[in-house]
Amino acid sequence: MPSLQTSYSKEIAKELGKIAVYLPGEEITVGDIIKFPYGKKLFKSSPTGTFTRVTNLKNLGITYDEPKESVTPDSYQFTSKDSVDIHFNVDAKLGSSITDFPKGESGVKISLSEEGAIFFYAIDCKKRELLDIPALQNQINDQGKTLVWDDTFLVTSVTIANKALVIQSNSKSSELILGGDIKGLQGSKAIELDVQSKIHIKKQRGNVFIKNWSDDVTVFMDVVRFKKKVFGRKKSHLTEEPFLDNDPSLSSIELEVVNIGEVINAKL
DSSP: OOOHHHHHHHHHHHHHOOEEOSSTTOOOOTTEEEEOGGGOOSSOOOSOSOOEEEEEGGGGTOOOOOOEEOSSOEEEEEEOTTTEEEEESBOSSTTOBSOSSOTTOEEEEEEEOSTTOEEEEEEEEEEEEOOOHHHHHHHHHHTTSOOOOTTOEEEEEEEEEEEEEEEEESSSSEEEEEEESOBOOTTOSOOBOOTTOOEEEEEEESOEEEEEEEEEEEEEEEEEEEEEEEOOEEEOSSOEEEOOTTOGGGEEEEEEEOOTHHHHTOOO
16 A cells, blocks of 8 residues: 555645645745655656755755746645545534534534545645746756756745645544634535634544644645756767766756656556
8 A cells, every 4th residue: 555645645646736745834945956765766756755855956056036926826625535524513522513612613523534535725825936947957057967866856846825734644544623713514525714714623533644724834846857868879989889977078967847647657
Protein backbone atom coordinates (compact mmCIF):
# COMPACT_ATOMS: atom_id res chain seq x y z
CA MET A 1 0.00 0.00 0.00
CA PRO A 2 1.34 3.50 -0.81
CA SER A 3 2.62 5.58 2.09
CA LEU A 4 0.47 8.43 3.39
CA GLN A 5 2.65 11.04 1.70
CA THR A 6 2.57 9.20 -1.64
CA SER A 7 -1.20 8.69 -1.57
CA TYR A 8 -1.69 12.35 -0.58
CA SER A 9 0.45 13.62 -3.49
CA LYS A 10 -1.21 11.32 -6.03
CA GLU A 11 -4.77 12.13 -4.94
CA ILE A 12 -4.22 15.91 -4.88
CA ALA A 13 -2.64 15.64 -8.34
CA LYS A 14 -5.52 13.55 -9.71
CA GLU A 15 -8.41 15.52 -8.19
CA LEU A 16 -7.05 19.08 -8.17
CA GLY A 17 -4.35 18.92 -10.86
CA LYS A 18 -1.74 20.27 -8.43
CA ILE A 19 1.66 19.26 -7.08
CA ALA A 20 1.12 19.08 -3.33
CA VAL A 21 3.35 20.54 -0.65
CA TYR A 22 3.76 17.77 1.91
CA LEU A 23 3.43 18.35 4.73
CA PRO A 24 0.97 21.21 4.07
CA GLY A 25 2.44 24.43 5.45
CA GLU A 26 6.04 23.23 5.12
CA GLU A 27 8.36 26.17 4.48
CA ILE A 28 9.26 26.47 0.80
CA THR A 29 9.88 29.48 -1.44
CA VAL A 30 10.12 30.27 -5.13
CA GLY A 31 13.71 29.71 -6.27
CA ASP A 32 14.38 26.81 -3.90
CA ILE A 33 16.21 23.80 -5.34
CA ILE A 34 14.80 20.61 -3.83
CA LYS A 35 14.76 16.82 -3.98
CA PHE A 36 11.94 14.33 -3.37
CA PRO A 37 13.59 11.36 -1.61
CA TYR A 38 10.39 9.28 -1.68
CA GLY A 39 9.70 10.11 -5.33
CA LYS A 40 12.92 8.53 -6.54
CA LYS A 41 12.57 5.94 -9.30
CA LEU A 42 15.11 4.00 -11.35
CA PHE A 43 15.43 6.48 -14.20
CA LYS A 44 13.59 9.66 -13.18
CA SER A 45 12.17 11.01 -9.92
CA SER A 46 8.69 12.46 -9.59
CA PRO A 47 7.71 15.38 -7.29
CA THR A 48 5.91 13.13 -4.84
CA GLY A 49 5.79 13.16 -1.04
CA THR A 50 8.08 15.09 1.27
CA PHE A 51 10.96 17.16 -0.05
CA THR A 52 14.40 18.22 1.13
CA ARG A 53 15.93 21.60 0.34
CA VAL A 54 19.35 21.59 -1.36
CA THR A 55 19.88 25.33 -1.81
CA ASN A 56 18.32 28.41 -3.45
CA LEU A 57 19.09 30.13 -6.75
CA LYS A 58 20.04 33.36 -4.97
CA ASN A 59 22.61 31.50 -2.88
CA LEU A 60 24.20 30.42 -6.15
CA GLY A 61 24.35 33.90 -7.66
CA ILE A 62 21.37 33.48 -9.99
CA THR A 63 19.20 36.61 -10.09
CA TYR A 64 15.56 36.93 -11.09
CA ASP A 65 12.68 39.38 -10.85
CA GLU A 66 10.46 39.23 -7.79
CA PRO A 67 7.85 36.48 -8.32
CA LYS A 68 4.49 37.76 -9.54
CA GLU A 69 1.51 37.21 -7.23
CA SER A 70 -1.90 36.31 -8.64
CA VAL A 71 -4.48 39.08 -8.36
CA THR A 72 -7.59 36.97 -7.81
CA PRO A 73 -7.45 34.35 -5.03
CA ASP A 74 -8.83 30.83 -5.48
CA SER A 75 -10.33 28.44 -2.95
CA TYR A 76 -10.26 24.64 -2.88
CA GLN A 77 -12.39 22.07 -1.07
CA PHE A 78 -11.87 18.36 -1.63
CA THR A 79 -12.69 15.07 0.11
CA SER A 80 -11.62 11.57 -0.87
CA LYS A 81 -14.37 9.83 -2.82
CA ASP A 82 -16.51 7.34 -0.85
CA SER A 83 -14.31 7.52 2.26
CA VAL A 84 -15.18 10.86 3.91
CA ASP A 85 -18.56 11.76 5.45
CA ILE A 86 -19.55 15.06 7.06
CA HIS A 87 -22.38 15.43 9.60
CA PHE A 88 -23.59 18.72 11.05
CA ASN A 89 -25.16 19.57 14.43
CA VAL A 90 -23.40 16.95 16.55
CA ASP A 91 -22.10 17.15 20.10
CA ALA A 92 -18.80 16.04 21.59
CA LYS A 93 -19.96 12.43 21.99
CA LEU A 94 -18.88 11.00 18.66
CA GLY A 95 -21.97 10.15 16.68
CA SER A 96 -24.49 11.86 18.97
CA SER A 97 -26.48 14.93 18.07
CA ILE A 98 -26.96 18.45 19.40
CA THR A 99 -26.37 20.48 22.54
CA ASP A 100 -22.85 20.14 23.91
CA PHE A 101 -21.72 23.43 22.35
CA PRO A 102 -21.98 27.05 23.44
CA LYS A 103 -24.92 29.01 22.07
CA GLY A 104 -24.34 29.98 18.43
CA GLU A 105 -21.62 27.36 17.89
CA SER A 106 -22.07 24.43 15.51
CA GLY A 107 -20.59 20.96 15.75
CA VAL A 108 -19.37 19.07 12.67
CA LYS A 109 -18.27 15.44 12.60
CA ILE A 110 -15.82 14.39 9.89
CA SER A 111 -15.59 10.61 9.47
CA LEU A 112 -12.78 9.03 7.43
CA SER A 113 -13.30 5.35 6.60
CA GLU A 114 -10.07 4.50 4.79
CA GLU A 115 -6.37 4.83 5.55
CA GLY A 116 -5.02 7.80 3.59
CA ALA A 117 -8.46 9.43 3.15
CA ILE A 118 -8.23 13.22 2.84
CA PHE A 119 -10.29 16.23 3.85
CA PHE A 120 -8.81 19.36 2.26
CA TYR A 121 -10.08 22.93 2.70
CA ALA A 122 -8.03 25.95 1.60
CA ILE A 123 -9.44 29.43 0.98
CA ASP A 124 -8.20 32.66 -0.57
CA CYS A 125 -5.15 31.00 -2.12
CA LYS A 126 -2.66 33.17 -3.98
CA LYS A 127 0.08 31.95 -6.29
CA ARG A 128 3.59 33.46 -6.43
CA GLU A 129 5.30 32.54 -9.68
CA LEU A 130 8.51 32.99 -11.67
CA LEU A 131 7.64 34.13 -15.19
CA ASP A 132 10.86 34.06 -17.23
CA ILE A 133 12.13 30.48 -17.01
CA PRO A 134 14.18 30.70 -20.28
CA ALA A 135 16.17 33.62 -18.80
CA LEU A 136 16.97 31.52 -15.72
CA GLN A 137 18.06 28.65 -17.94
CA ASN A 138 20.41 30.99 -19.82
CA GLN A 139 21.96 32.23 -16.55
CA ILE A 140 22.55 28.68 -15.36
CA ASN A 141 24.30 27.79 -18.60
CA ASP A 142 26.33 31.03 -18.56
CA GLN A 143 27.67 30.06 -15.13
CA GLY A 144 29.21 26.89 -16.46
CA LYS A 145 26.30 24.54 -15.81
CA THR A 146 27.63 23.67 -12.37
CA LEU A 147 24.22 23.96 -10.69
CA VAL A 148 22.70 20.65 -11.74
CA TRP A 149 22.21 17.63 -9.49
CA ASP A 150 20.62 14.30 -10.28
CA ASP A 151 16.92 14.10 -9.35
CA THR A 152 16.77 17.81 -8.49
CA PHE A 153 13.94 20.29 -9.09
CA LEU A 154 13.58 24.07 -9.14
CA VAL A 155 10.50 25.54 -7.44
CA THR A 156 8.93 28.00 -9.91
CA SER A 157 5.74 28.78 -7.99
CA VAL A 158 4.13 28.34 -4.59
CA THR A 159 0.45 28.66 -3.70
CA ILE A 160 -0.30 29.93 -0.20
CA ALA A 161 -3.74 29.69 1.41
CA ASN A 162 -4.90 32.57 3.58
CA LYS A 163 -6.49 29.86 5.75
CA ALA A 164 -6.42 26.07 5.47
CA LEU A 165 -7.53 22.93 7.27
CA VAL A 166 -6.13 19.57 6.09
CA ILE A 167 -6.91 16.16 7.58
CA GLN A 168 -5.57 12.76 6.49
CA SER A 169 -6.46 9.49 8.15
CA ASN A 170 -3.67 7.20 9.31
CA SER A 171 -6.05 4.37 10.22
CA LYS A 172 -8.92 2.50 8.59
CA SER A 173 -11.45 4.40 10.69
CA SER A 174 -11.10 7.81 12.30
CA GLU A 175 -13.37 10.67 13.32
CA LEU A 176 -13.09 14.26 14.46
CA ILE A 177 -15.63 16.66 15.87
CA LEU A 178 -14.96 20.32 15.15
CA GLY A 179 -16.52 23.17 17.07
CA GLY A 180 -16.85 26.77 15.94
CA ASP A 181 -18.75 28.92 13.50
CA ILE A 182 -19.06 26.27 10.78
CA LYS A 183 -21.94 26.15 8.32
CA GLY A 184 -23.12 23.58 5.80
CA LEU A 185 -26.03 21.52 4.54
CA GLN A 186 -26.80 18.19 6.18
CA GLY A 187 -26.10 15.36 3.74
CA SER A 188 -23.52 17.32 1.75
CA LYS A 189 -19.73 16.98 1.85
CA ALA A 190 -19.19 20.74 1.84
CA ILE A 191 -18.61 23.05 4.77
CA GLU A 192 -18.62 26.83 4.74
CA LEU A 193 -15.82 28.81 6.37
CA ASP A 194 -14.29 32.22 5.78
CA VAL A 195 -11.02 33.79 6.89
CA GLN A 196 -12.70 35.13 10.04
CA SER A 197 -14.08 31.74 11.09
CA LYS A 198 -12.81 30.29 14.36
CA ILE A 199 -12.80 26.51 14.70
CA HIS A 200 -11.25 24.02 17.09
CA ILE A 201 -11.08 20.26 17.60
CA LYS A 202 -13.54 19.09 20.25
CA LYS A 203 -12.79 15.39 20.05
CA GLN A 204 -10.79 12.91 18.01
CA ARG A 205 -10.84 9.14 17.51
CA GLY A 206 -8.33 7.12 15.50
CA ASN A 207 -4.97 8.17 14.09
CA VAL A 208 -5.02 11.24 11.88
CA PHE A 209 -2.64 13.86 10.54
CA ILE A 210 -4.12 17.32 11.06
CA LYS A 211 -2.98 20.68 9.79
CA ASN A 212 -5.08 22.82 12.09
CA TRP A 213 -7.08 25.78 10.77
CA SER A 214 -4.08 28.05 10.22
CA ASP A 215 -2.93 31.23 8.50
CA ASP A 216 -0.63 31.34 5.45
CA VAL A 217 -0.42 27.62 4.64
CA THR A 218 1.67 26.63 1.61
CA VAL A 219 -0.44 24.01 -0.17
CA PHE A 220 0.80 23.65 -3.79
CA MET A 221 3.92 24.23 -5.87
CA ASP A 222 5.11 24.05 -9.46
CA VAL A 223 8.54 22.68 -10.29
CA VAL A 224 10.82 22.15 -13.26
CA ARG A 225 13.41 19.41 -13.49
CA PHE A 226 17.12 20.05 -14.00
CA LYS A 227 18.07 18.06 -17.09
CA LYS A 228 21.41 17.81 -18.86
CA LYS A 229 21.16 17.96 -22.66
CA VAL A 230 23.80 16.14 -24.70
CA PHE A 231 24.97 17.83 -27.92
CA GLY A 232 26.73 15.02 -29.78
CA ARG A 233 29.84 12.88 -29.75
CA LYS A 234 33.52 13.61 -29.38
CA LYS A 235 35.61 12.42 -32.33
CA SER A 236 39.17 11.11 -32.31
CA HIS A 237 41.33 10.34 -35.34
CA LEU A 238 40.53 6.62 -34.91
CA THR A 239 36.93 6.42 -33.77
CA GLU A 240 33.93 8.32 -32.55
CA GLU A 241 33.45 7.95 -28.80
CA PRO A 242 30.78 9.25 -26.45
CA PHE A 243 31.92 12.47 -24.84
CA LEU A 244 32.27 12.74 -21.09
CA ASP A 245 29.00 14.12 -19.73
CA ASN A 246 30.84 16.26 -17.17
CA ASP A 247 32.43 18.33 -19.94
CA PRO A 248 30.44 21.62 -19.82
CA SER A 249 31.51 22.60 -23.33
CA LEU A 250 29.62 19.64 -24.80
CA SER A 251 26.35 19.88 -22.89
CA SER A 252 23.78 22.33 -21.60
CA ILE A 253 21.19 22.46 -18.84
CA GLU A 254 17.50 22.46 -19.63
CA LEU A 255 14.70 23.24 -17.19
CA GLU A 256 12.14 20.58 -18.06
CA VAL A 257 8.46 21.16 -17.27
CA VAL A 258 6.98 18.47 -15.02
CA ASN A 259 3.67 17.08 -16.25
CA ILE A 260 1.11 16.41 -13.51
CA GLY A 261 0.65 12.94 -15.00
CA GLU A 262 4.10 12.03 -13.65
CA VAL A 263 2.68 12.33 -10.13
CA ILE A 264 -0.66 10.66 -10.87
CA ASN A 265 0.99 7.67 -12.56
CA ALA A 266 4.05 7.41 -10.32
CA LYS A 267 4.79 3.82 -9.29
CA LEU A 268 6.80 4.09 -6.09
